[in-house]
Amino acid sequence: MTVQDNPLQNFNISAFQNDLLTWYYTNKRDLPWRQDQDPYKVWVSEIMLQQTKVDTVIPYFNNFIEKFPTVYDLAAAEEQAVLKAWEGLGYYSRARNLQHAVREVVENYGGTVPDDPKQLEGLKGIGSYTKGAILSIAYNQPEPAVDGNVMRVFSRVLNIDDDIALPKTKKLFESVTGEVISHEDPSSFNQAIMDLGATICTPKSPACLVCPVQEHCEAFKLGIEQQLPIKTKAKKNKKMPYAVLLLRNEEGKVAIEQRPEEGLLANLWQFPMVPLQELEMELLENWFYAHYGVRVKLGKKQGEFKHVFSHLTWELGIYPAVLMEQAEQVTSLTFVDEAELGNYPFPVSHQKMMQFL
Template structure:
């Protein structure tokens, strides 16, 4: 066992039988997913980035759409970032798209368009962490590298009865060491994908389907009846709440005003109706501030309700205010005026899609 890990594999654990049983199960039961029909490392890379924090069924249409637009690294590398964000629209966690775009540019400029098969070179690419690195190397290049995410830690916590807290970053290293020791040298692709598939279909967070599990006989937690008590995972901090006004400004032709979010931070580079914190403004003070800041007089004509959007760390509650500009032309604000059709060509985050649905 590697000296990096304090966890030892049980003496009676038969690694070879375990590998055989669940790799055979994987080949017979695996889902027919579009990224499993290829060994192209770029396609596998895109799928793994999309699958981070996103359900498989959600990813499938986005993956197909994205690959139609950008079938090779060259199309993606030469694309405008706004177009890339538009193709990603609705998938969330947009930093994934920006990092992927930057990394693919690096692949084209530095690696002659070839996704690196070298561990150290691959890790240099923006947005490629240890999990993505392991997934690409094992699935696309058949290298015996661990690809450890929450699914894998849950499965192996139960199989080997490991009570380490998987919410702690250092625990991931423990599981990577364990996977390195038991991974199939002959078929690391099926091994890693099999673990992912087992976690998705059988060894689920609640109510694992132990009666259907192909490796039940190898499971230490099942043998002791403690499978539902594992993995150990401390609860994350409670999400904070933030409230905003979304201002729907219309000019005399009925066009809307939208603005681009900053290039850094949450929802970077995406477009939105102007968003104002309710910690800073009331409706009355917002109207006054717009007059002082831009010399624009507005009249709120309707309240279109509230939308809610849950991010991983914060919950937004957004009150939608529809307003007309009074007695003047468009104000000198930094953004674009768009109609009902043109606005659909701009990359909007999910929360703004919810707002738009109230309007159109």
């Protein structure tokens, strides 16, 4: 920290709250999870909004709440049905953790989402941000809810140039937000900061000229709003080449398999994928026999595309293949009719491959 040993020195907290809230009351976004302050809906929306844009989340949220309107419905649902409702949204561990935590709420808290910070924090998938969002938005408690958007806004307003990629910087912003948050209306305060970050104080080109808190903003005064926040670059994204097989048996059924229970896209379904990092294409059929216990014949490549995750990129080549002979041993592949593929939750990259079938 530079001059920010006390970033709130000379900062007029009540005038800031007043300007922000006045703007929010007339400009707040009309979002489906804002129709009531049901803590379960706030929770679902906040989990969906992690890593995902509001416009993308809205139809998913509506569909999810229609399917699982209460904690009891979500707790009782099959995991595959929950993943199906999450299909396309990505970061599927969010859905599994949410259901796991909701089951705990039903078992341990009589179906009421806890309003106690310690109890909330003990639930799977609830970190400091989600905890703060539920407590403030649904229970009107003056708890900070700090994510990247909130850090961006406050780094500019208070001219804080600490690296927001570091965990200790998040702590600093939590402490700052904890002091600035309105005690009269903490629910609106946190949502107002979120809206400001999403619609006005945006990452690349903040609309300072129409900003309701411009008068309080140090970065604007100094003309450095584009230079904040400071964020060190994430690690390099690793490239992972794969051959994806659209494999049919003699009845024309298509081979799919379920991904492992842990890790990336856990428990979702996919067409079989052969890692090509250390494998020559000529050996692919042998590799397939060794791993799946079935002999296949590969056709010519039909297409290719990339799918980028936060830490790695799949480079996917798509190949038609036919089943030649099945070995004795049990294979992990399941053969299904093309029309049945819709019953299984697939990650987006594999949904796109269906056009090649």
